[in-house]
Amino acid sequence: MSVELILFFACAILAVAGGVMLIFLREPIHSALSLILVMISLAVLYLLLGAEFIAAIQIIVYAGAIMVLFVFVIMLLNAGEEERTNFSRIAKFAGVPLGIFLTLELAWVIHGAIGKMLAAPSGAVSTRELSLLLFQTYVFPFEATSILILIAILGAVVLAKRDF
Amino acid sequence: MVPISYYLILSAILFGLGVLAFVFKRNIITIFMSIELMLNAVNLAFVAFSRMLGQLDGQVFVFFVIVVAAAEAAVGLAIIIQIARNRQTLNVERVNTLKL
Secondary structure: OOHHHHHHHHHHHHHHHHHHHHHHOOOHHHHHHHHHHHHHHHHHHHHHOOOHHHHHHHHHHHHHHHHHHHHHHHHHOOOOOOOOOOOOHHHHHHHHHHHHHHHHHHHHHHHHHHOOOOOOOOOOOOHHHHHHHHHHHOHHHHHHHHHHHHHHHHHHHHHOOOOO | OOOHHHHHHHHHHHHHHHHHHHHHOOEHHHHHHHHHHHHHHHHHHHHHHHHHHOOOHHHHHHHHHHHHHHHHHHHHHHHHHHHHHHHOOOEHHHOOOOOO
């Protein structure tokens, strides 16, 4: 086993463990921390795939900004332990098998379609090429997302105002 | 070298976990976090495909997905704060009327 494979499996196990903990832990703050674990291990996987810029913004924007927003709201609302309510039996007896079936089916289709194809022997993917693509080919979507961010800021301010 | 299909299978597993969390959790904030988990799984698939095809377009799309997730988190959490303020609960089963 090569070092890359060992690193991949370590991060994959951490990510899946974080996802499982997100489901089974009942305090929202614990769920948020396990989601941060998933995001950081995904950032390591992006580094393995040669996407340094994406790995950096995964940590800065996702684990840094978005999750801090989540933790902040959890603490602001003083969200305690989740109540157990009587959820429907269909969810328990059909939902879990169907969810596992969906996952296995996706994995099977992917494995059948791609097989054991290795990565394309591309050169070092530099952030410079990514930025050229972003600011030349995709410049219109880039500007559109800046307007989207502006609208989101305005919407958040209007919605969170005290006297609504 | 790690085969690309391993990354895609991991992405499928994370997406399935996100769907399960979305269905099973009762806290509205945790449901929102499971959406983020699904978005992350899709991002992993994008980066893996971009590596497999040797093209960078997938990484640009990951960039856009992260921007949209940030916007969604800002607006969604503001809505959650309003819900918690108006109803004094975060349990989605108690938020079952459109008008108070």
